Structures are given as C-alpha cells and as structure tokens.
Amino acid sequence: MTETIENAGRRTPLYESVANRISYLVEEGTFRPGEKIPSIRSLSHQFGVSINTIKQAYAYLEDRRVVEARPQSGYFVCARLPEVPVAPQVSKREISPTEVSLGDLSQMILRDTMNPDLLQLGISAPAMDMLPIEKLNRMISSELRRKPEQSMEYAVPPGNKRLRTQVAKRMLLAGCTLRPDEIVTTTGCMEAVFLALKVLCRPGDTVAVESPTFFNFLQLIESLGLKALEIPTSPADGISLEALEYALGQNRISACLVVSNFSNPLGSIMPDARKQEMVELLERHDVPLIEDDIHGDIAFANERPLVARSYDKEGNVLLCSSFSKTVAPGYRVGWIAPGRYQKEIEALKMAVTVASASPTQMAVGQFLANGGYERHLRKLRRESATRVARMSEAIGVYFPEGTKVTRPRGGFCLWVEMPAAVDSLKLYAEAVDSGITIAPGPIFSATGKFSNCIRLNAALWSEKIEHAIKTLGELASRQV
Amino acid sequence: MTETIENAGRRTPLYESVANRISYLVEEGTFRPGEKIPSIRSLSHQFGVSINTIKQAYAYLEDRRVVEARPQSGYFVCARLPEVPVAPQVSKREISPTEVSLGDLSQMILRDTMNPDLLQLGISAPAMDMLPIEKLNRMISSELRRKPEQSMEYAVPPGNKRLRTQVAKRMLLAGCTLRPDEIVTTTGCMEAVFLALKVLCRPGDTVAVESPTFFNFLQLIESLGLKALEIPTSPADGISLEALEYALGQNRISACLVVSNFSNPLGSIMPDARKQEMVELLERHDVPLIEDDIHGDIAFANERPLVARSYDKEGNVLLCSSFSKTVAPGYRVGWIAPGRYQKEIEALKMAVTVASASPTQMAVGQFLANGGYERHLRKLRRESATRVARMSEAIGVYFPEGTKVTRPRGGFCLWVEMPAAVDSLKLYAEAVDSGITIAPGPIFSATGKFSNCIRLNAALWSEKIEHAIKTLGELASRQV
Numbered sequence: 001m002t003e004t005i006e007n008a009g010r011r012t013p014l015y016e017s018v019a020n021r022i023s024y025l026v027e028e029g030t031f032r033p034g035e036k037i038p039s040i041r042s043l044s045h046q047f048g049v050s051i052n053t054i055k056q057a058y059a060y061l062e063d064r065r066v067v068e069a070r071p072q073s074g075y076f077v078c079a080r081l082p083e084v085p086v087a088p089q090v091s092k093r094e095i096s097p098t099e100v101s102l103g104d105l106s107q108m109i110l111r112d113t114m115n116p117d118l119l120q121l122g123i124s125a126p127a128m129d130m131l132p133i134e135k136l137n138r139m140i141s142s143e144l145r146r147k148p149e150q151s152m153e154y155a156v157p158p159g160n161k162r163l164r165t166q167v168a169k170r171m172l173l174a175g176c177t178l179r180p181d182e183i184v185t186t187t188g189c190m191e192a193v194f195l196a197l198k199v200l201c202r203p204g205d206t207v208a209v210e211s212p213t214f215f216n217f218l219q220l221i222e223s224l225g226l227k228a229l230e231i232p233t234s235p236a237d238g239i240s241l242e243a244l245e246y247a248l249g250q251n252r253i254s255a256c257l258v259v260s261n262f263s264n265p266l267g268s269i270m271p272d273a274r275k276q277e278m279v280e281l282l283e284r285h286d287v288p289l290i291e292d293d294i295h296g297d298i299a300f301a302n303e304r305p306l307v308a309r310s311y312d313k314e315g316n317v318l319l320c321s322s323f324s325k326t327v328a329p330g331y332r333v334g335w336i337a338p339g340r341y342q343k344e345i346e347a348l349k350m351a352v353t354v355a356s357a358s359p360t361q362m363a364v365g366q367f368l369a370n371g372g373y374e375r376h377l378r379k380l381r382r383e384s385a386t387r388v389a390r391m392s393e394a395i396g397v398y399f400p401e402g403t404k405v406t407r408p409r410g411g412f413c414l415w416v417e418m419p420a421a422v423d424s425l426k427l428y429a430e431a432v433d434s435g436i437t438i439a440p441g442p443i444f445s446a447t448g449k450f451s452n453c454i455r456l457n458a459a460l461w462s463e464k465i466e467h468a469i470k471t472l473g474e475l476a477s478r479q480v
Numbered sequence: 481m482t483e484t485i486e487n488a489g490r491r492t493p494l495y496e497s498v499a500n501r502i503s504y505l506v507e508e509g510t511f512r513p514g515e516k517i518p519s520i521r522s523l524s525h526q527f528g529v530s531i532n533t534i535k536q537a538y539a540y541l542e543d544r545r546v547v548e549a550r551p552q553s554g555y556f557v558c559a560r561l562p563e564v565p566v567a568p569q570v571s572k573r574e575i576s577p578t579e580v581s582l583g584d585l586s587q588m589i590l591r592d593t594m595n596p597d598l599l600q601l602g603i604s605a606p607a608m609d610m611l612p613i614e615k616l617n618r619m620i621s622s623e624l625r626r627k628p629e630q631s632m633e634y635a636v637p638p639g640n641k642r643l644r645t646q647v648a649k650r651m652l653l654a655g656c657t658l659r660p661d662e663i664v665t666t667t668g669c670m671e672a673v674f675l676a677l678k679v680l681c682r683p684g685d686t687v688a689v690e691s692p693t694f695f696n697f698l699q700l701i702e703s704l705g706l707k708a709l710e711i712p713t714s715p716a717d718g719i720s721l722e723a724l725e726y727a728l729g730q731n732r733i734s735a736c737l738v739v740s741n742f743s744n745p746l747g748s749i750m751p752d753a754r755k756q757e758m759v760e761l762l763e764r765h766d767v768p769l770i771e772d773d774i775h776g777d778i779a780f781a782n783e784r785p786l787v788a789r790s791y792d793k794e795g796n797v798l799l800c801s802s803f804s805k806t807v808a809p810g811y812r813v814g815w816i817a818p819g820r821y822q823k824e825i826e827a828l829k830m831a832v833t834v835a836s837a838s839p840t841q842m843a844v845g846q847f848l849a850n851g852g853y854e855r856h857l858r859k860l861r862r863e864s865a866t867r868v869a870r871m872s873e874a875i876g877v878y879f880p881e882g883t884k885v886t887r888p889r890g891g892f893c894l895w896v897e898m899p900a901a902v903d904s905l906k907l908y909a910e911a912v913d914s915g916i917t918i919a920p921g922p923i924f925s926a927t928g929k930f931s932n933c934i935r936l937n938a939a940l941w942s943e944k945i946e947h948a949i950k951t952l953g954e955l956a957s958r959q960v
Contacts, residue, residue, distance in 0.1 A: 107823065110830055114636055125634065133628045140839060141621035148613045152808045154605065156594055187667050187812075187833040194832045198703070203683050219831040223678070328632045330838030332667075343587065350590055351699040352674045353667040357837035358810030359620060 015056035018047055022057065023066055031077045034389050037067060039074055070385050071302040072378055078389075082396045085235055085404040085417035085453075095247050097206040097227035100218050100446040109215075112437050119468050120457070122428075122437035124214075124264055124413055125329050127459045130383050132367075132376045136328055139372070140363035151362060154355045157346040159185025159335070163365035167335055170368065173303075174296060175310025176319070178337050184345050185335050187356045189294045192320035192336035194220055195352075196290045197255060199344045200318075201226050205254035208247055208287075210239050212415070212444030212453070214264040217257060221446075228446040229253060235406040235415065238263060238270035241277055248285045255288050260308045262295035265415045265444055265455035267408025275308040283316050288341070293321045295411035297377055300385035305410075315340030323364050325411070326380060327373065331360035384412050387461035394466050395456075398473030400480045412459035422452045422479045430475045436468050495536035498527055502537065503546055511557045514869045517547060519554055548869075551782040553862050556869070562876045565715055565884040565897035565933075575727050577686040577707035580698050580926040589695075592917050599948050600937070602908075602917035604694075604744055604893055605809050607939045610863050612847075612856045616808055619852070620843035631842060634835045637826040639665025639815070643845035647815055650848065653783075654776060655790025656799070658817050664825055665815050667836045669774045672800035672816035674700055675832075676770045677735060679824045680798075681706050685734035688727055688767075690719050692895070692924035692933070694744040697737060701926075708926040709733060715886040715895065718743060718750035721757055728765045735768050740788045742775035745895045745924055745935035747888025755788040763796050768821070773801045775891035777857055780865035785890075795820030803844050805891070806860060807853065811840035864892050867941035874946050875936075878953030880960045892939035902932045902959045910955045916948050 022037070031037050040058065044051045058075055061067040067075045112118060144151045158164060164180040171178050186192040201207060203225035209217060211230035221228050229247055232240045239258055247253065258278070260270045270278070282289045291308050299305055309319040318341060322334030333356070338345040349355075367373050391414055395405050404417040418424070424440035431438050441450025456469075502517070511517050520538065524531045538555055541547040547555045592598060624631045638644060644660040651658050666672040681687060683705035689697060691710035701708050709727055712720045719738055727733065738758070740750045750758065762769045771788050779785055789799040798821060802814030813836070818825040829835075847853050871894055875885050884897040898904070904920035911918050921930025936949075 106830075107827060110637070110827065128629050128632065131632055133632055137621075137624035137628055137631060140624060141617075144617035144620060148617055149608050151617060151810055152608060152611055152613055153810045154804075155810060157590070187836065190831075191833045202705070216831060216834070219827070223828050223831045225682070324634075329634045330630070330632045330835070332833070332835060332837040347587060347590065347699070348703050350586075351670070351696060351703045353671045353812065353833070354696070355810070355812060356667065357812040357840045360837045360839060 013056070014049060015053045015060060018049060018053060019057040019060045021047070022061060026066060026077050033077050033393050034386070035077050036073070037075050037077060070300065070382055073382050076389070082392075082399070083404045084407055085415065095229065095231065095243055095250070097229045097251060098446045100222035100226070100228050102215065102218055102222060102443060105443055106215070106219050109439070109443065112432055117435065118432065119436045119460075119465070121460060121465070121468060122439040122455070122457070124325075124455070124457055125459070126325055126380070126412070130380055130459060131328060132372065135372055135376075136331075136363055136367060139366050140359055143362040143366050144359060147362065151359045153358060155185065155358045155361055156355050157184050157349045159356060160358065160361035160365055162369065163333070163361045164335070166365050166368035171307075171337070174293070175306035176337070182342065183335050183337050184342070184349055185333070185356055185361055186322070186349065187353060188324050188332045188334040189292060189320050189322035190216060190220070190334070191353070191356075192322070192334050193217065193257065193290060193292060195336060195345050195348050196318040196320060196338065196341070197221070197224055197226065197257070199341050199348055200255040200288050200290070202254075206251055208244060208253050208256040210258060210263060210266075212265055212441065212450055213257070214259070215439070215443040218443070218446055230446060230449075233263065233266060233268060235266045235268050237274060238268040239278070241274060241281060244278070245281055248281070248287065253285075253287050255290055256282055257290045257292070258308070259292045259295070261293055261305045262298065262408055262410035264295070264411070265413045265439070267406045267411055267413050267415065269305060269409055270308070272306055275306065276311040279308050279311040279317060283314055288339075289317045291317050291319050293319060294325055296321065297326050298381060298384055298412070299410040300381055301409065309337065312339065326377065327364060327367065328360070331364060332356060333360050333364045384459060388412055388414065388458040391456065391458040391461045391465070391469065394469040395473070398470045400473070400477040403476075412457060414456045414458045416454050416456060418452045418454070418476050419480050420452050422476050424451055424454050426479065427454065427472070427475055431472060434471050434475070436471065438472065493536070494529060495533045495540060498529060498533060499537040499540045501527070502541060506546060506557050513557050513873050514866065515557050516553070517555050517557060550780065550862055550865050552858055558869070562872070562879070563884045564887055565895065575709065575711065575723055575730070577709045577731060578926045580702035580706070580708050582695065582698055582702060582923060585923055586695070586699050589919070589923065592912055597915065598912065599916045599940075599945070601940060601945070601948060602919040602935070602937070604805075604935070604937055605939070606805055606860070606892070610860055610939060611808060612852065615852055615856070616811070616843055616847060619846050620839055623842040623846050624839060627842065631839045633838060635665065635838045635841055636835050637664050637829045639836065640838065640841035640845055642849065643813070643841045644815070646845055646848035651817070654773070655786035656817070662822065663815050663817050664822070664829055665813070665836055665841055666802070666829065667833060668804050668812045668814040669772060669800050669802035670696060670700070670814070671833070671836075672802070672814050673697065673737065673770060673772060675816060675825050675828050676798040676800060676818065676821070677701070677704055677706065677737070679818075679821050679828055680735040680768050680770070682734070686731055688724060688733050688736040690738060690743060690746075692745055692921065692930055693737070694739070695919070695923040698923070698926055710925060710927060710929075713743065713746060713748060715746045715748050717754060718748040719758070721754060721761060724758070725761055728761070728767065733765070733767050735770055736762055737770045737772070738788070739772045739775070741773055741785045742778065742888055742890035742893075744775070744891070745893045745919070747886045747891055747893050747895065749785060749889055750788070752786055755786065756791040759788050759791040759797060763794055769797045771797050771799050773799060774805055776801065777806050778861060778864055778892070779890040780861055781889065789817065792819065806857065807844060807847065808840070811844060812836060813840050813844045864939060868892055868894065868938040871936065871938040871941045871945070871949065874949040875953070878950045880953070880957040883956075892937060894936045894938045896934050896936060898932045898934070898956050899960050900932050902956050904931055904934050906959065907934065907952070907955055911952055914951050914955070916951065918952065
C-alpha cells in the first residue's frame with residue numbers, strides 16, 4: 001500500500017512528496033550534481049517515513065533523471081548535463097560505399113599519441129589508477145614460476161587453453177554458450193577484428209560500419225583495401241537497422257562490423273530486441289557480423305549486457321573482445337569466437353603472428369580463474385560511471401552553449417557535438433599547442449563527417465583534467 | 481719455421497705427420513665422430529711436439545673436415561656425414577609465378593603441431609633445455625616491479641624504446657648502423673614479414689622466394705593472395721642469383737623474401753660478396769628485399785655473419801628478426817628495420833595489432849642490456865652445433881643408403897634428401913602413427929617439389945630422439 005498525504009486538496013502519494021523535498025535539496029545546491037545522497041536507511045530515519053516510501057521516491061527520481069543508482073554504491077545526484085546529440089540524419093543517397101583514406105590525419109594522430117608530454121584525452125584507454133597493476137604483475141610472476149616451460153612455448157592457435165576456458169565461462173553472462181575450442185586468442189581485440197575482416201573480405205569488398213565508427217577500424221579497412229559503408233548510428237540505441245536493411249538491399253556487403261555494447265565513440269547500446277533483429281537481418285542476407293564487445297564488461301549497471309552473438313544460431317557472428325580496456329592495454333590479450341569461420345581464422349592467425357605472447361595470456365587466465373577479475377570489474381564499473389558523469393558535467397560547464405554530449409551507460413568514451421561553427425581539426429591543433437590531444441570527429445568517418453565533434457576519454461578524469469576540459473571549452477568557444 | 485721429418489725418403493712437415501696420427505685415432509674409433517679431442521696443450525705434451533705444430537695439424541685436419549673448431553669449446557671430431565644435397569636443377573621454363581595453395585596440408589600440420597603427445601621434430605623451435613627460462617622469468621618479474629605502469633601501457637609503434645636501442649646496438653655486429661627509431665617491434669618475426677609483404681604487395685602480385693622456403697612464408701603469401709616465384713637455392717650458398725636475375729628480367733616482382741643466414745629449411749648461408757651482389761641486383765631492378773635474419777645469432781662460428789642489409793644504401797632492404805629462436809618462442813618479441821618503408825610499416829602495425837605485448841618486450845630488452853643475452857648465445861651456439869652434428873650423424877647411420885643431409889653452419893634445421901622413391905607425405909603419416917612429426921618437403925614449395933625431402937629440428941637432439949631418428953630411418957627404408 002502506498003501512503004498518501006493531503007496537499008492542497010489533492011491526495012499526493014507520500015513518496016512523491018519525499019521526492020520533491022529531495023529535488024528541492026538538489027536544486028538549491030545542498031546535494032551537488034554527481035554527489036552521493038544519503039542511504040535509503042538514513043533518509044527513512046531522517047524523514048520519518050518507511051524504507052519502502054524512500055525506495056519509491058528514489059525510483060520516481062530515477063525515472064526523472066534527478067538521481068541515478070550506481071552498482072554497489074547507492075544513489076547519486078545526476079549531473080546536469082548538456083543535451084544528447086541526435087542520430088545523424090542521412091539521406092538514402094548518402095548510404096553508399098566509400099574508399100577510405102585517412103592518410104595524413106592518422107599519421108598525425110599516431111605521432112601525437114606517442115608524445116608523453118601531451119595529456120592524452122584523444123586515446124581510448126583506461127586510466128592507470130583504475131587498473132590492477134600490482135595484482136597483475138604478481139600474477140604474471142607466479143604463473144611463470146608455476147609453469148616455466150609453458151611461458152616459453154608458442155601458444156599456437158587456438159591459443160592458451162586456460163584463458164580460453166575462462167573466457168568461455170564468462171561469456172555465459174553475455175548469453176553465449178561457447179566451448180573453449182570455439183575461441184582463438186589474439187594480440188588484442190584489433191587483431192581479432194583484423195583476422196575477421198581478412199578472412200571475410202577480398203580487396204575492393206565493402207564493409208558496413210557504424211557512423212561514427214572507431215577510427216582504427218577505418219585504418220584497418222583502408223589498409224586491407226576495402227570500402228566502408230557508413231550506416232547512421234544513434235547515441236542511444238546504436239546502428240540504424242532501417243538504414244542497414246536499405247544498404248543490404250542496394251549493395252554487395254561482405255561483412256558488417258558493429259560494437260553493439262557501449263560503442264566507440266558514441267557509447268550507444270543496442271537494446272536486446274534490436275540485437276536479435278540485427279542478427280536475423282544479416283543472417284537473411286547471408287552477411288557475417290563482426291561484433292566487437294570490448295567494452296561489454298564495463299557496464300555501469302550491475303549486469304553486463306548480452307551480446308548480439310547470443311542470438312546467433314548459424315555461426316554467422318564473429319565475436320571479438322579483449323582485456324585491453326579492463327585489465328591491461330599493454331598485455332595485448334584479446335580473443336575471437338569466429339563461429340563457422342574457426343578453421344580459417346586459426347590458419348590465418350598461424351600465418352600472420354603464429355601465436356600471441358604466452359606470459360600475458362597465462363596471467364590474465366589466472367586473474368579470471370581466481371576471481372580477481374570479477375572483483376576488479378566492480379570497482380572499475382563504479383569508477384568509470386563516476387568519471388564519465390564528472391567529465392560530462394565539466395563539458396556542460398565549460399563548452400560553448402549548444403554543445404551536446406552522449407550519455408554512455410558503459411565504457412568511458414564521451415562524444416561531444418559542438419556548435420556547427422566549431423572545426424574540430426582546428427581545435428585539435430590548438431589543443432595540442434596547449435598540451436592536450438583530442439580525437440577529432442572526422443577520423444571517425446570515411447567521408448569526413450562530424451567536423452564539429454570530438455571524442456574524449458573520460459577514464460582520465462581528475463582535477464587536472466577538469467582544467468584541460470576548461471581549456472578545450474575556451475578554445476572551442478573562440479570558434480563560435 | 482715448420483718442422484719436418486724424414487718419411488720414406490720424402491720430407492713431410494711434422495704437423496702433417498701429427499695430423500695423420502690423429503686421423504688414424506679417429507678412423508680406428510678412439511675418437512668418435514662428434515667427440516671432443518684433447519686440447520692443443522695436452523696433445524703438445526702427449527706427442528712431444530710444439531704447440532705451434534699441433535695448431536698447424538689441427539688447421540690441416542679442419543681443412544679436410546676431419547675435425548672442427550667450436551667456439552669456446554675446442555676441437556671436435558667431425559661427424560661422418562651423409563653427402564650434401566645439391567641445389568635443385570631447374571630449367572628456366574620452371575621459373576614462373578605460382579598461386580599458392582597449401583590448404584589441407586597446412587591444416588594437417590597445424591593440427592598435429594598442437595598435439596602434445598607427438599615428438600615435434602617437424603617444428604623449428606629451440607629445445608626447452610637450451611633456453612634461459614629461469615633468467616627470463618626472473619627478468620620479467622623484476623622489470624614489472626621496476627616499471628609497473630610501462631608494463632600496462634600500449635607500446636605503440638615503433639614499440640618499446642629500450643628494446644629497440646639494444647637491437648640497434650647488436651646489429652652493429654651484423655654490419656648495420658641503425659638508429660633505435662629505425663626499428664619497429666613486432667609480435668615475432670612472422671608479423672615483421674607479414675607487415676613487410678602487406679606494405680609492399682597488392683593481391684595478385686608476385687614475391688620471389690627461395691626454393692625450398694619456410695612453409696609459413698608460403699602460407700602467408702597464400703593468405704595475402706600473392707603469387708610465389710620459386711628461385712632455386714643451394715644448401716651451401718643460398719639463393720641462385722643467376723636464376724633471380726633471370727626471373728627479374730622476365731617478371732614483375734614486387735618483393736624478394738630471403739633468409740641469407742642459415743635459411744629455413746636448408747641452413748644455407750650466402751657469402752658476403754653474394755649478399756652484396758643480391759642487394760645491388762634488387763636495387764637495380766627496384767625490387768625491395770625482405771631479409772629474415774632470425775637465425776643470424778645462432779652461428780656456430782665465433783662471429784655472427786653480416787646481413788644483406790649491411791650493403792643497403794637506399795633503404796631498400798626490410799630487415800626482419802626476432803628472439804623466438806634464441807630466447808623464448810612464446811614471448812613473441814620480434815622486430816623489423818623497414819628502411820624507407822618506416823612510415824607505412826608503423827601505420828600498418830598500429831592498424832593491425834596496435835602494439836605487441838609490453839612485458840615480454842621489457843624482459844628481452846633488459847636481457848640484452850645486462851649482457852645476459854650474449855652469455856646465453858655462447859652456450860646456445862655450442863649446443864646447437866653439437867646437436868646438429870649428432871643428429872646428422874644419426875641420419876647417416878639410420879636412413880637408407882643414398883640419403884643426403886645439409887651441413888648448416890648455424891641454426892638447427894636439417895634438410896634431409898632421401899632416395900627418390902621415398903614419399904615424404906607417406907612418411908609423415910607413418911611417422912605420426914609412430915608418435916613423431918616431421919616437416920615434409922612439399923610444404924616448402926608452392927609447386928609440390930621436394931617430395932623425397934624432410935626437414936628435422938636438430939635442436940631437440942637427445943638419446944630419446946636418436947630412437948626417433950632410427951624409427952624414421954626404418955620407415956623411410958621400407959619405401960626404397
């Protein structure tokens with residue numbers, strides 16, 4: 001039974017009244033955006049109402065985006081954020097394959113990326129203080145002591161068995177039933193995607209990608225001599241299936257490359273029903289899906305989302321991932337579950353790199369097996385959610401009026417759409433002069449779209465970074 | 481002054497007389513093939529002649545292949561070995577590009593390679609007991625403690641700087657003056673060769689290779705959609721420059737892929753003058769050379785040989801190598817010095833795997849820097865020379881009459897040419913039934929040559945392996 005109170009002749013539910021009082025405290029600044037608010041128990045005591053009423057009030061406020069629940073942490077005031085960018089509106093005429101030539105742009109980014117004097121807001125990598133450095137390094141040492149010969153041997157395809165077994169177990173959480181021998185370990189997720197594209201496509205072939213899409217995918221497509229077909233993608237629910245279906249009808253497409261959970265750069269997540277629809281659509285057109293799930297484990301919610309692969313009945317989805325965003329970028333431990341292309345992927349992996357490094361595969365396998373990974377994820381998810389909220393808030397404060405920013409529910413990429421007048425390449429150059437890198441919008445497109453957008457790495461959030469966001473905001477404001 | 485003695489009216493130099501006495505001891509079995517013979521000092525004492533005379537006698541016997549000097553170890557009785565195979569005689573008509581399709585053959589080998597129950601004489605890898613396992617594993621642990629953050633970071637191209645600096649220093653011994661930033665680290669030597677081929681060739685292009693050539697090269701050529709042009713190669717001095725020159729005149733060749741030092745499978749080494757001639761020839765035809773020097777550090781002599789790259793003035797040689805044969809196959813630490821293709825190689829490496837694993841690069845860099853690598857090499861060279869001699873000898877004992885075997889002066893591949901009637905694929909199947917893998921000749925050719933040849937890994941030599949060689953010899957003999 002919901003308690004009610006009489007208020008100006010209208011019977012208002014008690015929880016709504018409580019919610020309004022909390023809203024008021026937020027509005028007048030008692031609770032700042034991003035701040036933790038008192039626990040259900042203490043608020044129940046404070047307001048003299050039942051725990052159930054407080055729970056209802058929080059649910060009410062959550063629906064209205066006043067507060068948000070964070071796993072293991074309680075309730076926080078939502079940041080007052082800029083608007084969310086809308087999905088790009090694209091006419092059907094524009095949905096056609098394009099040669100990819102990022103050329104000088106990618107060289108420039110590569111060069112700046114290696115400069116240790118720059119603040120690397122343009123790289124999508126976890127912050128060092130979020131990673132289990134000491135645990136991992138202890139693990140690698142103890143594994144090498146325990147299995148010295150294994151560390152020296154080629155982990156020939158399909159790769160380190162313990163790691164594959166652990167990955168198979170974990171993927172149950174993502175809705176997949178995989179046997180360890182249906183997984184091939186790789187040198188990071190990029191090698192997994194490379195192997196998939198190389199096996200599925202011949203030079204000149206067309207790959208359907210999200211738009212915007214991770215620029216390393218475009219570089220890979222370019223270096224394999226393929227064409228990219230950019231499908232409009234929404235920051236909310238991912239690639240447009242309507243546009244994809246249209247494109248499939250008009251073009252010979254050899255593969256579709258999608259990040260269905262917390263895409264890079266948009267952070268979009270496809271609802272499960274849309275994942276299923278996508279898998280069935282591609283299956284009908286006999287087009288294999290390369291699914292990159294590299295951010296899947298960094299869901300801000302308690303549970304990690306399903307993968308599109310979980311709806312695949314025909315082995316048509318090549319699922320790729322790695323531990324580069326969650327455990328250790330430098331370990332280069334990734335994997336692919338290649339579906340019906342297992343044999344070809346194993347042979348190509350053997351031909352191209354023979355095997356990936358054994359010691360790092362052993363360490364990550366052990367980290368998964370002893371439960372360390374799951375414990376680490378809980379912290380990583382909480383911390384990522386907080387940093388994404390903080391950086392979004394700072395963008396709201398410092399960037400020019402009219403700036404929009406995405407609301408990812410996992411990962412740590414933020415996609416910032418500035419007013420149309422802002423040229424992100426000009427901003428890039430000025431930012432580098434100020435000691436900061438950003439990822440300018442046009443590198444996420446083969447057709448030079450997104451000139452007024454940038455991607456930022458929220459994982460690096462700190463006081464120091466707030467200052468960098470302020471600098472970027474000022475530089476952008478000058479262009480308006 | 482050389483001492484002489486009167487012998488049947490002829491004045492024979494004293495050293496020759498001493499040499500003949502040693503020869504006699506070898507012939508009648510006092511010193512067995514492969515055995516160490518007494519030191520110069522002790523023999524001088526024993527025979528009552530000067531140290532100088534003993535030295536002259538040893539030089540005389542060395543010229544006649546009765547004894548051989550091994551670095552740091554003294555003199556050993558040469559194994560009484562089967563004859564050396566001659567370079568394949570090939571008519572000019574046969575020198576033309578071929579599509580590569582190893583297909584099922586390579587799948588079969590891959591599958592058997594992963595079977596831990598088989599004795600892997602077919603894999604070219606160092607034996608575990610020759611590797612500095614404990615040292616390396618200690619090194620990786622201490623490096624991770626010293627530089628925890630570096631171990632977690634992407635070692636983006638060109639890769640770990642310390643390792644590159646150490647490689648640059650070492651390559652002085654091979655005649656190359658390289659700056660650290662002219663080197664890009666890779667996931668083993670195979671990735672280096674892959675990057676080189678991918679940057680230099682478009683699908684359908686032709687690559688000139690040695691014949692026989694390392695089968696992983698052929699798999700790579702196949703997976704990149706390239707054609708192989710097989711150039712006859714001599715077990716003694718490597719690729720035929722005459723045939724190469726002819727081929728260059730007749731075909732559009734996009735790259736030439738050569739192992740100039742201790743090639744796989746022949747173990748041939750090109751004399752320096754021929755290396756220079758090859759570099760100049762390819763330069764004149766504007767064809768880049770991909771040089772694989774993976775075995776260069778495992779020279780049985782005191783000094784490592786020069787690389788062809790040392791004669792390159794135009795950046796036309798892409799030098800590839802790794803520490804997989806010398807330090808740790810499973811560490812996957814390789815590198816490429818891409819000459820004038822530096823920029824393209826870095827960009828492709830970034831697109832395909834982003835970076836190679838950091839911890840293993842750090843460990844190998846430290847192993848080189850603290851002198852451990854050089855000390856390890858001395859043992860590795862001695863031991864490899866001994867095992868190659870022992871296995872060659874066993875092949876002479878157990879294989880059918882008319883079997884020929886190469887005399888590598890580095891590395892640990894032995895190429896065995898059996899009588900024409902022996903079918904190495906049949907032998908392969910029978911050997912696997914007996915628990916042994918071999919590398920059958922046809923996988924070293926895109927045109928199915930070498931049906932009566934096999935490659936064996938002499939690094940694994942031990943008493944147990946002698947038994948396997950006996951088994952192989954018996955299986956082969958049944959086919960004659």
